[in-house]
Amino acid sequence: KNEVEQSPQNLTAQEGEFITINCSYSVGISALHWLQQHPGGGIVSLFMLSSGKKKHGRLIATINIQEKHSSLHITASHPRDSAVYICAVNSGGGADGLTFGKGTHLIIQP
Amino acid sequence: NAGVTQTPKFQVLKTGQSMTLQCAQDMNHNSMYWYRQDPGMGLRLIYYSASEGTTDKGEVPNGYNVSRLNKREFSLRLESAAPSQTSVYFCASRRGGLETQYFGPGTRLLVL
Numbered sequence: 001k002n003e004v005e006q007s008p009q010n011l012t013a014q015e016g017e018f019i020t021i022n023c024s025y026s027v028g029i030s031a032l033h034w035l036q037q038h039p040g041g042g043i044v045s046l047f048m049l050s051s052g053k054k055k056h057g058r059l060i061a062t063i064n065i066q067e068k069h070s071s072l073h074i075t076a077s078h079p080r081d082s083a084v085y086i087c088a089v090n091s092g093g094g095a096d097g098l099t100f101g102k103g104t105h106l107i108i109q110p
Numbered sequence: 111n112a113g114v115t116q117t118p119k120f121q122v123l124k125t126g127q128s129m130t131l132q133c134a135q136d137m138n139h140n141s142m143y144w145y146r147q148d149p150g151m152g153l154r155l156i157y158y159s160a161s162e163g164t165t166d167k168g169e170v171p172n173g174y175n176v177s178r179l180n181k182r183e184f185s186l187r188l189e190s191a192a193p194s195q196t197s198v199y200f201c202a203s204r205r206g207g208l209e210t211q212y213f214g215p216g217t218r219l220l221v222l
Contacts, residue, residue: 001169004152030208031208033210033211035213041198041215041216042213042215042216043200043202043213043216044213045210045211045212045213048208048209048210050208086152086153088153090208096158096160096166097143097145097155097158097168098143098153098155098211099155099169100152100153100154101152102150102151102152103152
């Protein structure tokens with residue numbers, strides 16, 4: 001069973017700061033996902049990646065397969081970025097479900 | 111295009127009662143999933159259906175049954191609810207293989 005660890009668990013920062021959230025996993029994967037969950041519960045997929053780096057707006061996700069590690073970066077953070085960010089992995093190559101980290105609760109203060 | 115829908119949004123049950131959580135997707139996805147989310151535990155997979163006509167157990171299947179009614183619908187049944195099943199339940203779907211998963215809005219279940 002893959003173990004997915006995220007750090008930090010909680011992060012409070014000021015508006016405009018550069019944010020980094022880390023994710024490590026114990027067993028080789030076929031893909032890694034970054035998800036966002038706002039208060040009220042809805043879960044949205046931000047990125048799915050299996051190698052390298054992806055960028056969408058102010059969000060950047062990287063993965064190092066050899067080190068079993070991924071990072072999610074937020075540039076020029078804004079209060080609307082306040083949410084729980086969840087890392088999840090596909091361990092198999094088929095349609096099996098995701099294994100999730102416990103999430104990072106991010107608060108961006110104005 | 112509604113994406114993934116779940117009903118009900120909120121439910122209170124007494125111990126021993128049964129209920130079915132409904133999930134439907136209109137994206138023609140092959141694979142569907144049921145997860146539960148508990149404080150401090152993260153999301154955990156209960157059951158999944160890789161394609162119409164198939165279902166498989168996930169990490170925490172005890173106390174639950176599922177039905178893949180057709181390609182659109184995947185229901186989760188609690189036959190005899192227990193307080194330990196108090197949780198937020200999310201349904202998700204994806205086209206198949208290594209694709210993005212789309213989540214429903216969740217069902218909050220309280221078992222007294």
